[in-house]
Amino acid sequence: MANGLTVLMMWFLLLCRRKNRESLHVGDKIYDGMAIVNLLGALSETIAFLVDGKQFIGSRQINYVSNSICFIGTVSIGLLWCLYVELRIYRNYKRIFKKARFVMFPWVVEVIMVLCNLLGTGIMFKISEGNIYQRAAGAIVGYISLIIYFAYSIYLVHQSKKQGMNLNFFPVIYFVGPCFAGVLIQFLFYGITSSWVLVAVALIFVQMQSYAENLYMDELSGLYNRRYLNAVLTERKITIGKSLYGIMMDVNDFKYINDNFGHSMGDKAICTLGNILLRSIPDGGIAIRYAGDEFIVLLSGVDTERVLATMDEINHNLSQFNESKIEPFTLSVSMGYAEFGAGDDTEAFLMHMDEKMYEEKRKYHLLKKSNSSRQ
The missing domain is CATH 3.30.70.270 (Reverse transcriptase/Diguanylate cyclase domain)
Structure with a gap:
């Protein structure tokens, strides 16, 4: 139910955004990317729930792939959010390229671990012979990566205010708050899905607040x-x-x-x-x-x-x-x-x-x- 609501909200959000903008800038692409990743993550998690414990040809492989997409999608949301905050505040491509390798490091680590997991190492999660998913100790890396990304985005906003770059407080808490709550719930209560729907809520919060921020933006030139x-x-x-x-x-x-x-x-x-x-x-x-x-x-x-x-x-x-x-x-x-x-x-x-x-x-x-x- 939660993931179905997420898919519906993200589809509606993307549709409304495409109808209500004059041109597509890099910041728009990053935001849309977060919405698409969130939509795909919710779909993948739904597939994982549906096939978990089921026995049919290819079911175990589907379980591996769908859960792998969820792990990569989760940390991808954090990466894209930091890039979005950076670009939204500074409007500077050179700054983005300069910091890209540093910002991408947690994402790269997570992707490598997930790919290694697909080879049967079981460092992130395991799929038993009965096709039952079990979270492994390495899954904590994804949660740590997200916390790092959330903390870095808050740092960016406060640093920009000190530099006189961000005159209107960017709605970082509107995103970080719900997302952190979703991650915490999913970490503490194994088997409960909450992260994707709360990311959807956070993205809608940011979109609503961004309309007020657009007071300082020129839509045509970006x-x-x-x-x-x-x-x-x-x-x-x-x-x-x-x-x-x-x-x-x-x-x-x-x-x-x-x-x-x-x-x-x-x-x-x-x-x-x-x-x-x-x-x-x-x-x-x-x-x-x-x-x-x-x-x-x-x-x-x-x-x-x-x-x-x-x-x-x-x-x-x-x-x-x-x-x-x-x-x-x-x-x-x-x-x-x-x-x-x-x-x-x-x-x-x-x-x-x-x-x-x-x-x-x-x-x-x-x-x-x-x-x-x-x-």
Whole structure:
């Protein structure tokens, strides 16, 4: 009954999410991945319960495989949750890739143990000759891995608040609380299934809370929005002692993309640039869609050399996109940067960036006009 409810909730959740979003970003894929893993885990556990103790051709093999999927699925939920929290807070692909090997370690250990268990070692669980499942001592590794993942996600949220990155408390407890309760019940009361349905409840809690969090998100680009920028700069006191630089950029000839390829392609261009910025900014950077086709990258605790290197990285990734010819349009930006000085306020900081950006914009148009006249 509990697993059937889980399958129904996850199916409905995935259906609603697909109907109510403009575009699919990496964070959406990770969240959907958690829902799919939860659905498959509930189905596998149901199959395991149905075949347990039954004797027919292949029943023992089915019992092994279905229980193995449950073990891998459980720790996969923990891994995906940590990646989701990391990306939701920092919106930074480089940070994810940098920490991926560290975060994946408990998952890799669990998968190796499960695969070894399939060879008949019995370290995670055993299936008797009568096709009856028995949990083994190695199963504790999965529970420990989940606790590590839950603790790490809580640490990420609190650390980000100290850094001034997470202005609105990410709903980590909404997920960790129900999931931990489900794991604890299943560990203490052998044979009772509760984890998958409580993970389903936790995912729905997170989804509901995320609607409020979306106040700070730009759905189209997948970046933070202007409201978030204003909140970060208002809380500038949090980053006292660290440098703060901003890079403002404007898409060149964006009107040409809209006029010649349609507004849907204009939206695709915004989404594409958002993904490029997420790949380009260094660890600790924040990418923001400021307005229309204008974007801002905030870099804390860096020097001018790092700012220039980030600008070069953005241009390099834009060139790679243009060379790929994946889309009918090409992308380039005019950029200008400024430092948030000791005597600056938000308005002065934005004005300095804007002035530098429009200097580059004028140079771009002069160069374009010069090239056109030569032809």
